[in-house]
Amino acid sequence: MPSNKVPSEDRRETVLEVKDLRTSFRTSTGIIKAVNGLSYDVKTSECVGIVGESGCGKSAGAMSILRLIPHPPGLIEGGEVLFFGEDLLKVTEKRMRNIRGNRIAMIFQDATTSLNPVLTVGLQLSESLEAHQGFSRSEAQQESARLLGLVGIPDASKRIEDYPHQFSGGMQQRIMIAMALACTPDLIIADEPTTALDVTVQAQVLELLQELRAELNMAVLIITHNLGVVARYVDRVNVMYAGSVVETGPTDQIYASPKHPYTIGLLASVPRLDGPTRENLRAIDGLPPDLAQLPEGCAFAARCAYAMERCSSEKPTMEKVGPEHFRACFYDLEKLSR
Amino acid sequence: MTDVKLSKSSPDPAMPTDMRGSAIRDFLGRLVREHPMGAAGLLITLALLILGIFADLIAPFGLNETTSNFMSPPSGAHLLGTDNLGRDVFSRIIYGARISLVVGLCATALATFYSVLLGATSGFIGGRFDVIVQRFVDAWMAVPAIIMSLLLISVFGTGTIQTIIVISLALGVGGSRIVRGAVLSIKSNAYVEAGVAIGCSNGRILIRHILPNIAATVVTIFTLRISEAILMEAALSFLGLGLPPPNPSWGAMLSGTARNYMFLAPWMVLWPGIVLMTVVWGMNMFGDALRDLLDPKLRGGVGRFGRRAPKHTESEVERSHAK
Numbered sequence: 001m002p003s004n005k006v007p008s009e010d011r012r013e014t015v016l017e018v019k020d021l022r023t024s025f026r027t028s029t030g031i032i033k034a035v036n037g038l039s040y041d042v043k044t045s046e047c048v049g050i051v052g053e054s055g056c057g058k059s060a061g062a063m064s065i066l067r068l069i070p071h072p073p074g075l076i077e078g079g080e081v082l083f084f085g086e087d088l089l090k091v092t093e094k095r096m097r098n099i100r101g102n103r104i105a106m107i108f109q110d111a112t113t114s115l116n117p118v119l120t121v122g123l124q125l126s127e128s129l130e131a132h133q134g135f136s137r138s139e140a141q142q143e144s145a146r147l148l149g150l151v152g153i154p155d156a157s158k159r160i161e162d163y164p165h166q167f168s169g170g171m172q173q174r175i176m177i178a179m180a181l182a183c184t185p186d187l188i189i190a191d192e193p194t195t196a197l198d199v200t201v202q203a204q205v206l207e208l209l210q211e212l213r214a215e216l217n218m219a220v221l222i223i224t225h226n227l228g229v230v231a232r233y234v235d236r237v238n239v240m241y242a243g244s245v246v247e248t249g250p251t252d253q254i255y256a257s258p259k260h261p262y263t264i265g266l267l268a269s270v271p272r273l274d275g276p277t278r279e280n281l282r283a284i285d286g287l288p289p290d291l292a293q294l295p296e297g298c299a300f301a302a303r304c305a306y307a308m309e310r311c312s313s314e315k316p317t318m319e320k321v322g323p324e325h326f327r328a329c330f331y332d333l334e335k336l337s338r
Numbered sequence: 339m340t341d342v343k344l345s346k347s348s349p350d351p352a353m354p355t356d357m358r359g360s361a362i363r364d365f366l367g368r369l370v371r372e373h374p375m376g377a378a379g380l381l382i383t384l385a386l387l388i389l390g391i392f393a394d395l396i397a398p399f400g401l402n403e404t405t406s407n408f409m410s411p412p413s414g415a416h417l418l419g420t421d422n423l424g425r426d427v428f429s430r431i432i433y434g435a436r437i438s439l440v441v442g443l444c445a446t447a448l449a450t451f452y453s454v455l456l457g458a459t460s461g462f463i464g465g466r467f468d469v470i471v472q473r474f475v476d477a478w479m480a481v482p483a484i485i486m487s488l489l490l491i492s493v494f495g496t497g498t499i500q501t502i503i504v505i506s507l508a509l510g511v512g513g514s515r516i517v518r519g520a521v522l523s524i525k526s527n528a529y530v531e532a533g534v535a536i537g538c539s540n541g542r543i544l545i546r547h548i549l550p551n552i553a554a555t556v557v558t559i560f561t562l563r564i565s566e567a568i569l570m571e572a573a574l575s576f577l578g579l580g581l582p583p584p585n586p587s588w589g590a591m592l593s594g595t596a597r598n599y600m601f602l603a604p605w606m607v608l609w610p611g612i613v614l615m616t617v618v619w620g621m622n623m624f625g626d627a628l629r630d631l632l633d634p635k636l637r638g639g640v641g642r643f644g645r646r647a648p649k650h651t652e653s654e655v656e657r658s659h660a661k
Contacts, residue, residue, distance in 0.1 A: 066535055068531060068534060068535060097537045097538075097539060098537065099537070100534065100535055100536060100537035101535060101536030101537035101538075102537055105535075105536065106532070106535040106536075108528060108531075108532055108535075110528060113527060113528040113529065114528040114529050114531075114532040115529055115532075116527075116529040116533075116547050116550075116551070117529075117551070118550045118551050118553070119546070119547070119550060123546075127533070127536060127538065127542075127546065128536040128537060128538075131536070131537050131538060131539075131542065132537060176532075179532075179536060180536075182536075
């Protein structure tokens, strides 16, 4: 999508640029196009959010960046993932291993299952240090204790001897963050980092992530379906639908004046505390399209209140609707006032 | 934070220095409390170990030392009687323990090694390699272990080392299926993917993340297989294909001439049979208990082998159970 260009006033370096990424899964019911022409970018020390409903390809897109898609059945079919200009889809597996955990780290959704139950936390923390930075076992243990302290776990030097099940869910997620921080990466991909946590702990974890981002000058890519998370912590939002970005822009703009019918529906469906109390929750009618049989035109057309004839035959491209604000829709901007 | 001294060699001052000792004590405590049968099994296994190692000191007679008392029933001089050649059955059983122990342990260790090697690589690499290896294992398992060992004996010949190799092969290949299953289930865990995501190589994932997780399975296979190996050695010796005759193998003591005298001197076959049964039962019980206690998810207390949490918590737990 050529229109999605970095505006000239922004001099920050681009850490990650995903261009027209396509990932599919071969299953018995057909080829599922989980990611279908996904494009976005992340700049230095920026926090970018990717939002969308379940199954819209958020995680598959993130996994594709680090080439963690299991093959078979998954296959990254095309596109580019430029990390400081280097196409990660073309580098050798060895180079990729060097990047994973070292330059790009990932925080997984469910920390409880993402930590190995039979290894002490210290061992798991020191793993990437040993693999990437050539730390010796005892140096790595010291560093692990420091990292654990950094994410706010009390008595860290003692607790590195403990096993994952001896920590609470929130603490486990902190440990995951500490693991991701180990090699001070340039980019952290947080795949629904707070989904498995309760609300108060969610805030703590995100707050921590923000602090560390500022402190260590890292870029963070947050993948979430939680619009509240996005509003508070993210600089720019990419709204995803059926495997591609339908709207992208600065968070405040997207929230104040969404320009894509899907984003409008998404924001309208968030219950408001200051609204009428007995109101029914508003949902977007219909279901997301079958990813094995994507329509020819706009993927959202079938559910869109503003759909026109043109929408079902032609695929909209990204158009500029404001500074750094782009959308993929044909509908007249003027008429789209809420 | 960086100043905090921390390494494996300099233990935390807050931890008691006899941690290792107390860990073993706690483990034994849990064994006795939670698995009394397992504790009995451990005693039997230890008895076998002691008998095997100190056979020369414990046995009142030499292993092939003949006396003039043929087929004498159990008495003060011959605790378990003598056989048709006037050899002391008690002494021969004690020496037999050594043979069972050596053959059992060596064969099982080898068998476990094959199982892990074959099963872990097959399950971890997966794909076509897995299919080929598993069809080979299928074919191997289609033949009963005892028949497979007879076949192998005919290739390798008889003798202690040959017996060990044959038993290990007969047991090890089938065991790889269990290891493979465990590897497959561990491989699908999120933490393996997380390991890949922090840049671990395949070898590192296998050794650091997968093997420790199948340790409980491997230990169980090992302990349960020892008794199987002992039984198999007895079976082979019973068929005259194990250790050559003068060796006091329990299986051999049950067979051959002993069967001819079975009704005249029942103690000749009764004692080796009872001992064999007891040892196999004991090891199975101990193996089962070990599997339960080593499972990290069932592990109580704090840390490996349920290192004891502060005293009050345990009594609190008991009190809450009592309610």
